[in-house]
Amino acid sequence: MASRLAWGLAVVFAASAPFWMSGYHLYQGAQVLIYAIALLGLNLLTGYNGQLSLGHGAFFAIGGYGASILIVKLGLPYYVAIPLASAVCFVAGFLFGFPALRFGGLYLALATFALAVATPQLLAFKRLDFLTGGSEGLHVPKPGPLLGLPLSVDQSVYWLCLAVAIALFAIAANLLRGRVGRALVAIRDHPIAAESMGVDAALYKTICFGISAFYAGVAGGLDAIAVGFVSPESFGLALSLAFLVGIVIGGLASLGGVIFGALFIEFVPNYADQLTVYFGENAKALPGAVYGVMMIAMMAVAPMGIAGLFRSLAQRLRKA
Amino acid sequence: MPPGEMANGLAPGARPDALLSVEGVSVRFGGVIALDDVSFRVARGQICGLIGPNGAGKTTLFNCISRLYQPSAGDIRYEGRPLSKVRVHEIAELGVARTFQNLALFSTMTVRENVAVGAHACARGGFLANAFSSPQARRAEREIAAVADALIEECRLQHVADRYVGELPFGVKKRVELARALAISPKLLLLDEPAAGLNHEEVDALASEIVRMRDRRGLSVLLVEHHMNLVMRISDQVVALDFGRVIADGTPSAVRAHPDVIRAYLGSAA
Ligand SMILES: Nc1ncnc2c1ncn2[C@@H]1O[C@H](COP(=O)(O)OP(=O)(O)O)[C@@H](O)[C@H]1O
Ligand SMILES: [Mg+2]
Numbered sequence: 001m002a003s004r005l006a007w008g009l010a011v012v013f014a015a016s017a018p019f020w021m022s023g024y025h026l027y028q029g030a031q032v033l034i035y036a037i038a039l040l041g042l043n044l045l046t047g048y049n050g051q052l053s054l055g056h057g058a059f060f061a062i063g064g065y066g067a068s069i070l071i072v073k074l075g076l077p078y079y080v081a082i083p084l085a086s087a088v089c090f091v092a093g094f095l096f097g098f099p100a101l102r103f104g105g106l107y108l109a110l111a112t113f114a115l116a117v118a119t120p121q122l123l124a125f126k127r128l129d130f131l132t133g134g135s136e137g138l139h140v141p142k143p144g145p146l147l148g149l150p151l152s153v154d155q156s157v158y159w160l161c162l163a164v165a166i167a168l169f170a171i172a173a174n175l176l177r178g179r180v181g182r183a184l185v186a187i188r189d190h191p192i193a194a195e196s197m198g199v200d201a202a203l204y205k206t207i208c209f210g211i212s213a214f215y216a217g218v219a220g221g222l223d224a225i226a227v228g229f230v231s232p233e234s235f236g237l238a239l240s241l242a243f244l245v246g247i248v249i250g251g252l253a254s255l256g257g258v259i260f261g262a263l264f265i266e267f268v269p270n271y272a273d274q275l276t277v278y279f280g281e282n283a284k285a286l287p288g289a290v291y292g293v294m295m296i297a298m299m300a301v302a303p304m305g306i307a308g309l310f311r312s313l314a315q316r317l318r319k320a
Numbered sequence: 321m322p323p324g325e326m327a328n329g330l331a332p333g334a335r336p337d338a339l340l341s342v343e344g345v346s347v348r349f350g351g352v353i354a355l356d357d358v359s360f361r362v363a364r365g366q367i368c369g370l371i372g373p374n375g376a377g378k379t380t381l382f383n384c385i386s387r388l389y390q391p392s393a394g395d396i397r398y399e400g401r402p403l404s405k406v407r408v409h410e411i412a413e414l415g416v417a418r419t420f421q422n423l424a425l426f427s428t429m430t431v432r433e434n435v436a437v438g439a440h441a442c443a444r445g446g447f448l449a450n451a452f453s454s455p456q457a458r459r460a461e462r463e464i465a466a467v468a469d470a471l472i473e474e475c476r477l478q479h480v481a482d483r484y485v486g487e488l489p490f491g492v493k494k495r496v497e498l499a500r501a502l503a504i505s506p507k508l509l510l511l512d513e514p515a516a517g518l519n520h521e522e523v524d525a526l527a528s529e530i531v532r533m534r535d536r537r538g539l540s541v542l543l544v545e546h547h548m549n550l551v552m553r554i555s556d557q558v559v560a561l562d563f564g565r566v567i568a569d570g571t572p573s574a575v576r577a578h579p580d581v582i583r584a585y586l587g588s589a590a
Contacts, residue, residue, distance in 0.1 A: 178453075178460075196386050
């Protein structure tokens with residue numbers, strides 16, 4: 001009940017943002033929503049199903065580049081291009097899920113890490129220049145006004161991201177509530193017992209990988225039209241690691257945590273960057289250090305993530 | 321029944337309508353022979369006790385039946401059909417349920433959710449149906465909830481139904497495992513030391529519970545237990561293992577009096 005109220009308030013708050021925010025702030029708001037979608041996908045995989053991925057930036061890149069190529073080279077509208085690119089991500093994730101069945105734990109981390117490392121190189125690959133634009137990247141036209149309403153580009157992009165995020169959160173919540181969600185968590189908690197109870201673990205794990213990649217792909221596609229540009233450097237290891245930071249800081253296996261995680265990875269590195277302004281050029285390493293300290297502080301204060309912190313606060317309130 | 325089966329050395333008194341027949345099963349782990357040419361049968365509706373000192377191979381046999389281990393030789397038939405090609409998750413659908421000697425619960429889930437996972441195979445509805453909360457998925461969910469509720473009551477778990485399993489005492493966890501196994505609606509129930517850690521009265525209660533479950537559901541039970549009293553009192557048939565070999569197979573009183581069984585137990589007690 002309380003959580004429904006919280007979600008309702010969050011949606012109203014988020015939907016009203018374009019009325020009192022504009023320009024760069026609204027753009028940041030869209031980024032938070034985009035990250036939230038990607039984190040949601042990663043949390044389904046890692047938080048709920050227990051499969052560690054250090055390479056979700058790769059699926060984000062496939063979504064981003066896929067949508068951009070379809071828009072720029074084939075002239076498709078974004079509302080066709082993004083779903084198509086995301087479907088490709090689903091297939092890619094599903095297929096990656098098969099070798100993932102054989103690598104447990106740290107080996108899977110390493111395999112996905114390799115994916116993250118290889119992505120920028122593949123995107124800059126010379127032979128594919130005609131599609132990807134090579135190291136230059138691709139410029140993507142911004143979408144027109146949403147539903148033909150008299151909106152600015154920023155408002156259109158923001159509301160589009162919000163609508164997609166709400167739909168994808170609802171789908172994830174449905175999935176997790178019932179038989180499928182229980183099976184995913186059972187596999188994480190005790191794979192042998194789950195299989196002995198009739199859960200086809202291989203099927204669930206590969207489909208979960210596909211869905212997770214699909215979410216990352218949608219986020220990547222939205223990111224491409226929100227930024228208006230894709231280039232290899234934006235999809236490096238740092239992005240994949242930011243996603244992992246986001247789900248851990250926000251709270252593993254928590255839908256609400258994904259929002260906090262998205263806020264964290266959007267704003268904290270930015271604030272850390274701004275510190276350089278005060279300390280001048282000598283403080284080049286400072287943002288990284290501040291970001292690191294913030295992460296350690298978060299883990300000390302909220303070892304179960306921000307969502308975990310709220311849960312235990314709520315429990316204490318109920319007991320008091 | 322396939323022809324020629326009577327010829328391969330059935331235990332005397334084994335009935336032809338066996339639900340489970342273990343035929344010459346051997347398992348080795350490196351140099352250790354955990355099971356050595358084990359054969360016996362479990363008839364429908366019967367309780368079969370499986371006894372033997374620690375390390376005799378009882379859990380290994382369970383793991384073969386639930387397809388976690390692949391025997392290096394021999395065959396296990398269930399309802400007359402060989403299990404060698406059946407995948408682990410298909411075992412539940414066939415109606416074989418088990419509990420684990422060292423609890424294998426889903427520790428971050430509630431008691432109710434754990435039991436509901438047991439009903440997983442009884443319902444349909446995949447990712448798409450669940451994602452869009454289709455009528456079919458909602459109906460399946462209601463059915464699963466009803467099964468879970470009934471078993472929670474039957475296994476006296478109402479007071480902890482919404483607690484996380486990880487925080488419950490050992491004895492309660494064992495009951496949750498039992499309820500989860502029953503949610504499969506099994507025809508064959510494998511219980512691996514269900515009385516471990518229980519006191520006298522609890523063991524008595526468990527004994528009548530197992531008999532009642534069998535009577536009500538008509539299921540067969542394969543019961544691994546160290547509590548000789550419990551096994552001898554409720555079993556229709558007892559199979560004794562020692563060092564991976566069947567040393568006795570028959571009625572409780574016959575097995576109890578068997579010289580090899582007495583020797584195995586005296587030996588292990590020494
Ligand atoms: N996975 C395994 N790897 C190696 N040895 C095993 C394994 N499982 C069982 N064993 C060995 O097989 C023998 C039988 O063990 P087990 O079936 O657990 O006996 P019981 O359940 O009768 O106490 C023991 O010697 C045990 O060490
Ligand atoms: Mg054992």
